[in-house]
Amino acid sequence: MCEPEPKPDAGVPLFRPMWNSSKVAQMSESSLIGRKILVVEDEPMIVMLIESLLEELGCVVADVAARPAPALAIIDTTEIDAAILDVNLNGDDSFGVAAVLAERQIPFVFASGYGGSRLPPEFAKRPVLQKPYQIEELAAALEALFGRPSAPM
Numbered sequence: 001m002c003e004p005e006p007k008p009d010a011g012v013p014l015f016r017p018m019w020n021s022s023k024v025a026q027m028s029e030s031s032l033i034g035r036k037i038l039v040v041e042d043e044p045m046i047v048m049l050i051e052s053l054l055e056e057l058g059c060v061v062a063d064v065a066a067r068p069a070p071a072l073a074i075i076d077t078t079e080i081d082a083a084i085l086d087v088n089l090n091g092d093d094s095f096g097v098a099a100v101l102a103e104r105q106i107p108f109v110f111a112s113g114y115g116g117s118r119l120p121p122e123f124a125k126r127p128v129l130q131k132p133y134q135i136e137e138l139a140a141a142l143e144a145l146f147g148r149p150s151a152p153m
Contacts, residue, residue, distance in 0.1 A: 031146050032139065033058035038074060038083040040097055041111070042066040042090045046131075050084060053135050057142070066090070071097045080106060082145050084129070084138075087112040087119070098123055107145035 037059045041047045051061050062080045065071035067089055074080075075097070083101055085094040087110050094110070099122075101108045109127045112118065116128040129141050 032142055035059045035081040035142070035146070036062035036079060037142070038062050038071065038078070038080045039064045040066075040068075040071045040083060040089070040094050041086040042088075043086075046086075050138075053138050056135060057139055059142070068092055068094060068096050072100060075100055075104070075106070082106065082142060083108040085110050087114070095120060095123065098126070109141045109145060 035058075037054055039047060039050050039054075039061060041050060041064070047064055047066075051064075054061055062078050063074045065074055071083075071085075071094070083097070083106065085098055085101075085108055087094055098108060098110070109129055110116070110119065110123070111129040111131055111133070113131040115130050116124065116126075119126065119128070127141050127144060129137060
């Protein structure tokens with residue numbers, strides 16, 4: 001007796017965040033639709049979560065980098081509207097990437113489990129998403145980058 005082959009998408013997700021679908025629907029009317037976002041994050045599970053959140057918000061993940069050098073190469077070769085930068089990249093930091101983004105006037109938000117306490121003075125006024133964050137916080141941070149506050153949720 002043969003067992004049926006599993007469907008390719010039949011895997012069970014290890015983690016699926018729960019959020020209010022009506023809030024996501026409100027956010028889908030935002031200025032985030034189609035925005036190309038670079039994600040600089042070294043933790044694969046967090047990357048998958050961020051990709052999912054960005055997709056829910058209508059954004060496009062332009063690319064993902066786990067280290068500063070690949071992130072800088074992406075900035076040179078890929079059109080992006082904004083970036084999410086993990087502060088700590090496996091012992092390195094994303095401040096060099098932030099400096100290039102700032103120089104090119106590409107908006108970005110830092111993401112950190114430490115809040116803004118570890119930012120150098122030149123980035124002290126830049127937005128920081130405190131990890132772990134929810135879709136509403138991500139939406140608000142990205143909307144603020146584009147000069148439009150997100151709708152109240």
